[in-house]
Amino acid sequence: MFTKRSWIFVSVLMVALLVLTACAKPTAAPTAAPVEPLTVGLLLVGPANDAGWSQAHFDSMAYVQEKLPGTELLYLENVYTGSTAHTMTPSELAADMAAKGAKVVIFNSDDQKDHAIKFAQENPDVFVIHASGDTAWKEGKNYIDLPNLKNIMGRMEYGKMIAGCAAALTSQTGKIGFLGPLINDETRRFAASSYLGAKYCWENYLGKDPAELEFKVTWIGFWFNIPGVTLDPTQVADDFFNNGYDVIISSIDTTEAVTEAKKFFAEGKQVWAVPYDYSGACEGADDVCLGVEYFNWGPSYVEAIKSAMDGTWVSSFELVGPDWADINNRDTSMIGFNKGGALSAENAAFVDQFIAELGAGLNLWTGPINLQDGTPYLADGEVGTDLQVWYLPQLLEGMEGKSE
Template identity: 25%
Template structure:
């Protein structure tokens, strides 16, 4: 299984509105102290996904001090190894365990059945097979709309590149959102996708960036976790990119001209705080810019003021709820209608997105 996968069949599983029976499962009296534990799929120094989750974990100590103890295991492979690591944490007295990769979903539910008094929180999954399992995710496609706006304005070649991890709905959402918003401001834009088939492999990510640059791409977006694409972009004057998952500020003011930042701290503080005060309930969260889980990093001086203003307007309109990144009229890649004028995509469709929008060339690989 691949991290952060959302399948077409999970519209109900996402549980964007949990039933009363599920929501009624709470922790009862508050705890005097909480041991919060984290299972990471990558190293905390990856500069992206795992790094940002760990920043959220550290925020718990800042918020609650001695009332919270944190522990973590990094670079845990998905599958049987994950089940062993989660079990070890449950045996070590963790009150709540955050498993931060999609491939940890089934192991999380398996272990949760054995430890009903421990709370389990799974990032980006949809299975809540037991009352002590909750899920959480972020609307990354909202941030892609902002980055796509900048990309469409900034490209001189008219060629934008995208490094995809795996051909799964979450990644496809980002590709479509980026392209749509680049095309809105620059109708001549084309988009090329290179699939790295990894979440974190700097060598593969660098090769993907180089391949795109060799094709004449001068703006690169990525849905992989390392800074390698930015490092590769820095070798070619005029090529720009964006921070992914974390700010990747070391590459400012260019090639990194802005970033999508996954801010997990508010969610972790909210959930651990609920254990401390006794208000904890099973939940399914999918927040975005408005909820503070998707942040837009500094737009640097490498971006013209009018482009910065246009990008910030997209960000602010999404935050205000007055704009949805997928608003019709929109067609699918084959020209069939998808969204009518003014219609917006529902969460179920987004959660199972398995198609490109009209204008993107190439096929989505079969896994």
């Protein structure tokens, strides 16, 4: 349809347009003066020094302030449903932060999901980041069109696989305990990923029969201990150790698994733990800590806050993976793994090999994978999509514990 002449015409037009916009830029520059630093509000579900989920978020704010000088931080701790620390609800607390000048508010917990949505709806001029949620995921099951809301989450599946691998390599009894928080899509997915990692290393590096690997999940009922409401994670950890489970993979916000492992170690028992969330969670636990899979929120938050500052913000669902070139690079990798003092040199080499394999494209979410009740989930050779992994409906075949 297009003749040669019309092509030339269009090309000339395009070039002219480009030149014009290029010329226009310098004249527009003075109005786009240096972008003003923002005030960021951060609602932490737990304490800022929990050596877990909340501290990983809190410490990332120092990184934000380093990369975006002048950024002011307002933060509140213990913001969760029914918290006795605050009478105002999470959405009211966020509104208070906005009244104090916060332009970006970060809700750091799944627990705050309903309030994050409510606040985003009621405050369209405030940018909202909800960590771990799926509200902004167009293809997801819970999509709501909210231009001012962004979801950020790390592909912790990989971190959990590494944790599972380290646990399976180290366990002497072949019994791994998974200290789970509440049950939802996220926690099912992470428990299952831990199991897949454990099974892979058990089978391929140790040459053992996967049927001999026991993997038990106990859920406490919330992200951390609430006395009188949840199971006591200290008690759950003790039960694991007392029943022959010699490695605990923790998936709760706090550090009870490591604390209890230290206690049992001091009594002469051979036990280990893999904490979660926070890069420094193994500190002071060299005797029992195999390593920690952690979140590095800083770079993602810098990007999001920068976009709020310069007007390029768009609602998005960001599922950020590790930087396989160096998973512990604080500027590029959302997911990291810090080896602990109790991981033997031999097993550390296996863990490195496993990480390298993952980086080279090994995908453990490849069929055949059956659900806990035996229902086929992924057919032989079928690779799980993000949706299939995110919304895993049950634990997997071979895992012990409740699915919902």
